[in-house]
Amino acid sequence: DQQVKQNSPSLSVQEGRISILNCDYTNSMFDYFLWYKKYPAEGPTFLISISSIKDKNEDGRFTVFLNKSAKHLSLHIVPSQPGDSAVYFCAAFRGAAGNKLTFGGGTRVLVKP
Amino acid sequence: DGGITQSPKYLFRKEGQNVTLSCEQNLNHDAMYWYRQDPGQGLRLIYYSQIVNDFQKGDIAEGYSVSREKKESFPLTVTSAQKNPTAFYLCASSILGTGSYEQYFGPGTRLTVT
Numbered sequence: 666d667q668q669v670k671q672n673s674p675s676l677s678v679q680e681g682r683i684s685i686l687n688c689d690y691t692n693s694m695f696d697y698f699l700w701y702k703k704y705p706a707e708g709p710t711f712l713i714s715i716s717s718i719k720d721k722n723e724d725g726r727f728t729v730f731l732n733k734s735a736k737h738l739s740l741h742i743v744p745s746q747p748g749d750s751a752v753y754f755c756a757a758f759r760g761a762a763g764n765k766l767t768f769g770g771g772t773r774v775l776v777k778p
Numbered sequence: 779d780g781g782i783t784q785s786p787k788y789l790f791r792k793e794g795q796n797v798t799l800s801c802e803q804n805l806n807h808d809a810m811y812w813y814r815q816d817p818g819q820g821l822r823l824i825y826y827s828q829i830v831n832d833f834q835k836g837d838i839a840e841g842y843s844v845s846r847e848k849k850e851s852f853p854l855t856v857t858s859a860q861k862n863p864t865a866f867y868l869c870a871s872s873i874l875g876t877g878s879y880e881q882y883f884g885p886g887t888r889l890t891v892t
Contacts, residue, residue, distance in 0.1 A: 708883030758879040
């Protein structure tokens with residue numbers, strides 16, 4: 666049972682334009698949602714997070730939006746840069762479930778110069 | 779420099795052999811985790827530990843074993859019982875406490891079993 670899903674396996678965007686990555690979840694008990702960025706053959710690095718009681722969090726070029734009623738979150742990257750080309754994972758955290766993260770399948774982003 | 783180290787970066791083994799992957803952290807984190815990533819897939823939790831000498835199974839623990847004898851170390855053994863051991867293995871750690879949710883990842887070990 667996949668509790669966190671990223672339905673778009675890949676995304677291609679022109680440099681300078683907006684990248685929008687989507688993530689859906691099924692468990693309404695998640696406390697936080699996180700986005701990680703991963704380059705090939707490296708470990709994921711934390712990008713941005715949002716508490717389940719918020720609907721928006723912004724950090725520089727990255728903004729995460731949370732729609733609890735739809736159980737949906739999205740990551741906006743604007744403007745997109747070639748260095749943003751990577752795989753992005755959405756993850757959900759529930760403290761009461763052993764402090765574990767549940768990951769989505771990832772979205773590969775390619776930013777074309 | 780604080781961080782998580784995993785060694786080796788690449789590991790090759792013959793089928794039927796057990797192999798142990800190393801994970802060390804000097805972040806003074808209480809919790810440590812092992813994940814597996816397969817091509818085109820997300821990260822799946824194998825085992826995790828919140829305290830020394832204690833650990834819990836994750837979603838795909840079959841064919842794996844762990845130990846947590848020291849706070850800094852959480853080695854993972856891939857046994858011959860693991861049917862598809864070839865994968866990219868990631869170790870992570872985190873602090874425990876209210877509002878602490880971020881996990882920090884090591885660089886990973888790519889295991890190839892032939």
